[in-house]
Amino acid sequence: MGSCPADSRVYNNSQDTFIQEGFAMGNRIVQLGYGKQGRVVLEDLIKTASFDELVIADASPSFMNEIAKTGDPRVKGIRFDVEDFDGLVKMMKGASVVVELLPIRFTMQVAKAAVEAGVHLVSSVFIVDWSIQDPEGVRKQQEDMAAIDRMAKEKGLTVLKEFGMDPGLDVAIAGEAVKQLDEVQVLYNYGAGFPEPRLVNANPIGYKFTWSIVDTMCSYSIPGRILRNGKWHDVAADSMFTPENTHFLELSEIGGRVECFVNGDGYSLAEIFPSIAKTATSLGRFICRLPGHAALWERLVKAGFVSTKPVKVNGVDVVPAEFCAALLGSQSQFLYGEGERDVALIRSDVRGLKDGKPTRAVMQLVDHRDLDTGYTAMQRTVAYPMSIGTQMVMNGVVQKRGIIDASDVPFEHLRKELEKRGLKITCKI
Template sequence: MKILVLGVGLQGKAVLHDLERSEQVREIVAADMNAEAAEDHIRRKGYRKTSVVHLDATSTEHLERLLRSVRPHAVICMLPPHFGFKVAEAAVVCGVHFVSSSYTGDLVRLDQAARSAGVTLLPEMGMDPGIDLVLCRLALEELDQVHGLHSYGAGVPEPACADHNPLRYKISWTFDGVLKAYKRPARFLADGREVRVAEGKVFWPEYGHTVEVPGLGTLEAYPNGDAVAYMDTFGLGREVRAMGRFALRWPGHNALVNALSELGFLEDAPVDVGGCSVSPRQFLVHHLTPRLTFADDERDVVILLARAWGLKDGEPRRVSYWLIDYRDLETGLFAMNRTVGYTAAIGAQLILNCTITRRGLLNPARDVPPDVLLSELKRRGMTVQKEVEDHGAGTGI
């Protein structure tokens, strides 16, 4: 099989690493706007299957020409989310399967066209969303009646290097993307009531809580996007009293970022600084990135938790699925790179080896076989642990 990878950034590098090691994949084409840097990376890694081409993701014509000239069996899009629809649309036109780690968003508009073209579109195939959705499915399948579902995702520095700056955070994902996510509104259910969190308010204390992570201690949770939208994905009904998707950070991070948000540092609108037009958010990106960079011997840790509670055989039960992964210092790949990039690579291979045969717009929560994904993650050094509490489950927190 032949796979085209768009974007050779932090997560794209992990996709290439995984595909290079796959016996199923015979050829990989990596496309990036900075082809020279991508070629340098390929040379340094000694990759044998991968070639590099220039990418202009802003041009629909370029994308279609690229897909037609490369003629891949699948394209894995590791570009910023706003490019996703344009790439998926070109993939449908050219009859190429599409995988990405970004949210579904406008891709719903391509479902029928993809079906007609015999194309599979598999977004949300990363860490969060991605692995977390499959873990949620597993937890829900353990219950006869669901009263609540919470999922958590974190990409943070491990404790040994978490205190090296006041934010207790270091960059394993594009920092611009992180700050944009901090501004997103959110929606969740609590005690049967829908809670809407306005843009830029996710770090308000009343929306957060703490979570105890085995072997790591206490982390703080804040709402992460629209959890209520996933109720239909999982087929959940009115008996559900709580539904939440949360991200985790070390204590102190949320309060500090909330202060920055309240002071306008996450805003996009430029301000005049000595005759120069500067966005406050872009200032933070450029000023903080060198101060929040991991050293070569420092590791990040990814934490994923899916926790469902309700009734099993008439008795209260709470089921938790955990995945905790650390940076691989041998390859240099962060846990964030591994959980996002490897998962996307697995998704493409599951489509091409016919493990996934449905066409149109899919979602990991419904369409990725959990046992197969967990087996593939285990082969890549990631293991999932399950915890079942039969009594006194109370709330999901």
């Protein structure tokens, strides 16, 4: 959302004029962010949701011209600076639900504004910024989360966090996979986006980007934790790509194998699913890439290329992760071209006992870019859950209040809505 000055006026696309302060009441949705995922959320809401007004807020100088192309008079735009807290609260008031698709550094601010305004919120990412690792910063975020949760419950509000692809569908699918067994001993959860295998040699890094490049870089510098054979192991930020923290999956759905790396805190799975906390001996959250990714990025990470600590370059502070993102993002070879497809993978591998017998259940969703619409698999698997979640909250399908996540959403309803959009979840036991 950037640093554009706050603008309290709403652009009316149908009349090509500005409407002064004040928004239409009734069944009103406010969507924060109109990037790659946001445009797909908007299209799906127009197609499938019942609303009187949908306000899109973004800082981009050109996005209002783009949303005008929808031709839908219910859709309006406003250029807005998300760091203007009071203005954010004012804009949210009277909405049925707020849909948030912003970088993670803004999510806590948005959540605070939503409960202050007295509106439901659906967010695509973590409310807690995982790039903040210092103890004081972690403690402050935990306190803020507790305050948001408390206020949301007092006001009868739902804050549905982490409801995109990963985080989001990974937790929803894991929750259903866990239910297939009587006793869970192993839960490995995978969330990944990567090029289809034929593109592995399309550029020097064997990878193309479908989401925030700088966030991808930063995610490569976050420590993780995994439970192996009953013992917890911390994975340092510069060790996620080392051989001892890498394993492989053979995926017939894509016609090849992928490398898998520890990504995030496996202990969170025990927190989300308390029923497995006492029985699980192995827990982990992983991302996947095409073969060769680990060998390259292990060196780059250890060399500091994805560090978030500034270095001096000719007297100017430069953040290595931001420099790498800018460099890669400036070259078309690292982005998807016409006819090129990405793959989105969500997989929950659960092992344990069913009726006293050793049992394994694998629930999985694999999607590819839709070449007819041009929407990437990443756009589809983030935006469609966001649209569905927004409608579930707005229509009362989700009744739980406070801060909730995908494990609190009716799975069967979600599954059916995903299938209507061409996203199919499979289950093998």
